Amino acid sequence: MGVGELSAINGVAGAYTEQVKLIHIVGTTGTAVQKRNAMIHHCLGPNPDHRVRKMAFVRATSRLIPGRSTKRYPPTSAQRTAGWMTSILRLRRSIIIQRVLRTCLETSLPVYIFVPMDFVHPLVIPPAPSQPLDVPPAAAAAPLIETVLSELYSARSPVILVDALVSRHRATREARQLLDKLRFPTFSTPMGKSIANESAPYFHSTYNGKVSFPGVAAFVEDASDLVLDLGPILSDSNTGGHTRTIAAEKLISVHPHELVVRGKSFPGTSIRAVLAGLAAAVDTSKLPEVPRPDVLSPPELEVDVAEEAITQSWIWRRVGEFVRPGDVLIGEAGTAQFGLSDAEFPENLTYLTQIYYGSIGYALPACLGAAVAKKELGSEGRVVLVTGDGSLQLTAQEVGTMVKLGLENVLMWVPVNWGGGQRQSADAAAG
């Protein structure tokens, strides 16, 4: 509470904005001093309310804005996203934990569990095995799947976009199965990279509005008659600074909790269920054959051949060649994010970055988290961090944690004095 909770709140806001599952367990004052609003250190101001919700921005940004659907991002009630361990009933406390963790999994948003000091030691009763924590989403309705499939069958120049909310809502496996069956020309957004298999013959490059490789925007936006848009998150840096223009009547958008087919909304559908339903039901013999348009190959710039120094246009594609299947690659906000959009990743890479929230200093602790997870899971592959000396200074302490935990599988690449990405970011926000 107080100092610890507020020190962590920027990270929580990042998880909220990027739709990343995060469980924040907060130790608090005991319930007796809470009741009399005692001025205990780490509380806020006079007559302190020890339970003041500091994550007020959640409610503020979840409210319905007229004319703009928020169905694809369900408003999360305080009760669902935060639980206080203060029931005297042992089973009740475990049910609260269960409810909060389930909300985390279902919404892919951060949640809080508050544990007052007098409730640290009391035991809980585990919920019955008949009440699993992770409830799979309900299957998508067959007529809805048929509607989408008939659109796919009748398309002549379909395109697929793969965006970040696919992986954030745990639909990566289902998406890959579907892509392998459809084999339509496929692009990632900057935030969606590494979800699609980038070495597959149907994969092209990054679609980032008008700042994509030459020819890509025209191919996606103009030459297509159908765009299957998986898990879009339409922030500025993920849409070429809002230069993405795809007509609504050619879009089939699969949002985490809503399907939109050429402007018609079907709320309450889970992205994982929709992609699984499509992959299971598709009759590949009915799909159009779409030849690979060779005109979309990445450009080889003359400057890269003639230049004796390392150039931005050269280095990032080499980072893509350096990483291997099974690796986790983490790109820091700014330069690395913009550069890595140009890279082509190997199959089965996990690319972690925070493009919408873009909090400088994010990448190093994210690298720590990935390395811990890889170690605990006994998973093969390296954890590769690309950051800068400026970003590093915000969270450099976590290098100490890496050493303490004996994480030996981490590669850090820290170019010095690269500020280009930060400048580009600032310009884009000028509006």
Next chain:
Amino acid sequence: MGVGELSAINGVAGAYTEQVKLIHIVGTTGTAVQKRNAMIHHCLGPNPDHRVRKMAFVRATSRLIPGRSTKRYPPTSAQRTAGWMTSILRLRRSIIIQRVLRTCLETSLPVYIFVPMDFVHPLVIPPAPSQPLDVPPAAAAAPLIETVLSELYSARSPVILVDALVSRHRATREARQLLDKLRFPTFSTPMGKSIANESAPYFHSTYNGKVSFPGVAAFVEDASDLVLDLGPILSDSNTGGHTRTIAAEKLISVHPHELVVRGKSFPGTSIRAVLAGLAAAVDTSKLPEVPRPDVLSPPELEVDVAEEAITQSWIWRRVGEFVRPGDVLIGEAGTAQFGLSDAEFPENLTYLTQIYYGSIGYALPACLGAAVAKKELGSEGRVVLVTGDGSLQLTAQEVGTMVKLGLENVLMWVPVNWGGGQRQSADAAAG
């Protein structure tokens, strides 16, 4: 906004809780993208409200709690504590700045000035010289001053407590003048140390409820017939874990915006005006002579003489002997705060610490700020920081800023592996 604003919010909450003047200037997105809730990087969630008030805890903790006066801490409206530089009128924008800065000075609370990107370059018109920024408080009413003075004249065993809100509300000079005239037995609280001249013959030691030096609690709480209580902030670590028990009928409490004389409240009085009024009007010939009670001398513990290692009970009084008049001494949360309560400071020392909010990592950036201020003011004396290796890790980056700024007058003392204070803190909150 967003990432920067939330990264700083723990520091802002500390200033709010400790009543420290802080001006947070926040650069934001341009007004055009704000109007359409554009998803610009660093914003929060979908359909982002770019102006969501993240400092929601201010309103939450300022609300009136029945039966507990908040008059001494005026609720601060959003309009008074935050200003948006979005008026098209040049004079209006400077008036907004003026209003916000005046609120900061009057309330000693943090304030925000938000500058959208399209309002960074437009010039403002300075307010008229007839409208000064810092308006001195209205003089305290003469009958009120007389009421307090007659209490002081008729007391037989008066005691004075000096607490942190004296200096936070810029009444240190007035308090010192008054203390020098009254010459009553005087004690500091842990948070109030260095406001009173600790080498004055009337000064004794730290009063911290029942965990003061032997004899102090009985002298202050039981043997007194009047306690003049200057700028109290009654948090746990400033009251010996809420063991302070002084009968309301013997208390004259001078709060920042309220005077309470033996239970009777006089709201709307400024602490600075009250102390100035008392110092100006007191007739010292009418004051009681109070002999210095020698029984209250600090104890010399046998362990300090026999021990070959450095002991907690020995070291902190030596730190008090080490610092010199004109120095600024900064004590980190935990061990240093508890220990420095035992030290006796030289005259004209400034002691900075954050005992109520107690955010670990506070002291090093506070030291940086003090060193910058001393350099800019051309003020004599050193800046002495006492912290620990654990605390240092939270904000160690600011050592780099010190080096960059060429601050050569800083002494840092960093004992390694001292965790006692943190443990004591945690126990106190168990409630």
